[in-house]
Amino acid sequence: MESDTEQSVSPFPTDDFDDDIWPQRHETAYRVYENLWQDFYDWEEGYCVDALSGLTSLRYRPPDLPKFSDETSDYFPTHDEVQYFRVEDFNTRTGRVTRSTLAAEPQRQPKWVAYPRYNTCTSASRNVPAAPVNAHLRIHFIPFSDDETFDYEAHLKDFEDFKWQNDFIDPDLEVIQLETARRLFYTHNFTFSDIDKLSLFKFQMRGASNRGLIWYNTQRDVLPWPAMHREEIPQLPITFIESNADLLQVVMKDMTAFCPRLNCLHTFCQLHGSSNPAILPKATHTNEEMRNDRKDPCSNSCFKSIDPDNLPPENEDWEVQDYHLFNSVIQLAPDTLPCDLAVICQKPCYQMYIQRAHTIQDDEVLQAKGKESGNKKPPFEFLEEQEFEWTMELDPESKHGLGAFAVKDIKAGDLVGEYIGEFFYSQHCDYLQMLQHHTGSNYIFDLVKGENGTVLDSAYLGNETRYLNHSTNHSNCGAEVLQVNGDRRIALVARIDIKADEELFLDYGRDYWGGNPPED
Numbered sequence: 001m002e003s004d005t006e007q008s009v010s011p012f013p014t015d016d017f018d019d020d021i022w023p024q025r026h027e028t029a030y031r032v033y034e035n036l037w038q039d040f041y042d043w044e045e046g047y048c049v050d051a052l053s054g055l056t057s058l059r060y061r062p063p064d065l066p067k068f069s070d071e072t073s074d075y076f077p078t079h080d081e082v083q084y085f086r087v088e089d090f091n092t093r094t095g096r097v098t099r100s101t102l103a104a105e106p107q108r109q110p111k112w113v114a115y116p117r118y119n120t121c122t123s124a125s126r127n128v129p130a131a132p133v134n135a136h137l138r139i140h141f142i143p144f145s146d147d148e149t150f151d152y153e154a155h156l157k158d159f160e161d162f163k164w165q166n167d168f169i170d171p172d173l174e175v176i177q178l179e180t181a182r183r184l185f186y187t188h189n190f191t192f193s194d195i196d197k198l199s200l201f202k203f204q205m206r207g208a209s210n211r212g213l214i215w216y217n218t219q220r221d222v223l224p225w226p227a228m229h230r231e232e233i234p235q236l237p238i239t240f241i242e243s244n245a246d247l248l249q250v251v252m253k254d255m256t257a258f259c260p261r262l263n264c265l266h267t268f269c270q271l272h273g274s275s276n277p278a279i280l281p282k283a284t285h286t287n288e289e290m291r292n293d294r295k296d297p298c299s300n301s302c303f304k305s306i307d308p309d310n311l312p313p314e315n316e317d318w319e320v321q322d323y324h325l326f327n328s329v330i331q332l333a334p335d336t337l338p339c340d341l342a343v344i345c346q347k348p349c350y351q352m353y354i355q356r357a358h359t360i361q362d363d364e365v366l367q368a369k370g371k372e373s374g375n376k377k378p379p380f381e382f383l384e385e386q387e388f389e390w391t392m393e394l395d396p397e398s399k400h401g402l403g404a405f406a407v408k409d410i411k412a413g414d415l416v417g418e419y420i421g422e423f424f425y426s427q428h429c430d431y432l433q434m435l436q437h438h439t440g441s442n443y444i445f446d447l448v449k450g451e452n453g454t455v456l457d458s459a460y461l462g463n464e465t466r467y468l469n470h471s472t473n474h475s476n477c478g479a480e481v482l483q484v485n486g487d488r489r490i491a492l493v494a495r496i497d498i499k500a501d502e503e504l505f506l507d508y509g510r511d512y513w514g515g516n517p518p519e520d
């Protein structure tokens, strides 16, 4: 453990350092980071071993095998086949814990044969755009990496980066970096912008309201690394917000920068939710409407029981925290009645009414309401979902790998299904060629042909329609490109009457086969 704490601990950092002491500061920062890195990984292994051993139920020698119900059977499970569960029962009345070991009767399952790899895909009911635009440059996993006949290294050359390396925020690293920041901030007088200037970490301390090391840290439970709980070094100023009223005023200016709550759910967070007016609900009740309802006053101090003309114009005894709490609630739920606000804010009900009247203007509510009723668009019309029973099943009996078969009679013109896949621009499909060549299967369906064309690929994502095989002369299904609410979608439709158990075929077209379709 490094000994930062020998130096004096100042709660607030000094101004920026002079340029000439930067190299020294740089070195300090690296030293702190490196030492903490070492400490963390020295500690983590033991922690993981402990955490994992807590999960095993066979830490104790299992008791003698209990008798099983199926005693007549010649099958008797061995110790290894029986699963034991340790049950700890806590009696809330006596405070005693009783422990027992239960044995689960083994289930004799038929032997499952593993489905051939890569023969299926993630099931989806809608086309999924392969967003973002450069998605084709990023590989999500390495296919066939354990297949010697596939040159996966050559395949990787088609990509610029690995998804898991870039989009992954390593929680271990985050913990180490936060602790490094804490030491640099309190023990070595770095400001957050000093730390950012060092470029030690991938993320800035506070990138924006929902970015940066501090923000990410509020979004998860951190590992209980003892170094993070050393009392002599205070926590980073995230925790000051609620405990210190003076600081609250200072911090409030900067509130969108970070949120003190571990369970912040962005949209509802009083800091982050309020930073985005677009998502906040609008009041639909005026103060006057509320005032006109005199029924059921909540208390003697209810706004309903006091004549509005006798109400004071302002609330005089309010602290900054009171305004903050009131605003947070009213922003998220502007139609909350003063009676309910009084319970939440722990203030007299009439004061809630006064504050609401200051915060929400009646004419704005009326104006918003007027706009809404004036602009009333006809309600959306939902097209009825096609009543659709499964018309096909998959069968490996097909000549061409798996195939789709009718499970009941299908009439000419009936919808068989929608061809579903990942939506791509055809110019971004090059990387699929190696895979198609290796597997001998190509699941690309052209939506728009040509240089700026688009395709659906159901290699990784799709539905049963991906199993329809090709036939040039005996296709019983056809594809129709439909424009549905502005999107191109592909309907597969029965061309002729099809009997149950018949295989479904589609003519993929000559282009699919490079001008040379196979013979039927």
Ligand SMILES: C[S@@+](CC[C@H](N)C(=O)[O-])C[C@H]1O[C@@H](n2cnc3c(N)ncnc32)[C@H](O)[C@@H]1O
Binding pocket: 119, 400, 401, 402, 403, 440, 441, 442, 443, 466, 467, 468, 469, 470, 471, 518
């Ligand atoms: C859209 S998939 C059809 C389902 C595929 N049979 C499977 O097992 O996943 C298209 C692939 O099936 C095979 N296929 C389909 N029809 C074929 C045919 N008439 N002759 C040869 N291969 C065919 C080819 O490998 C083709 O690339």
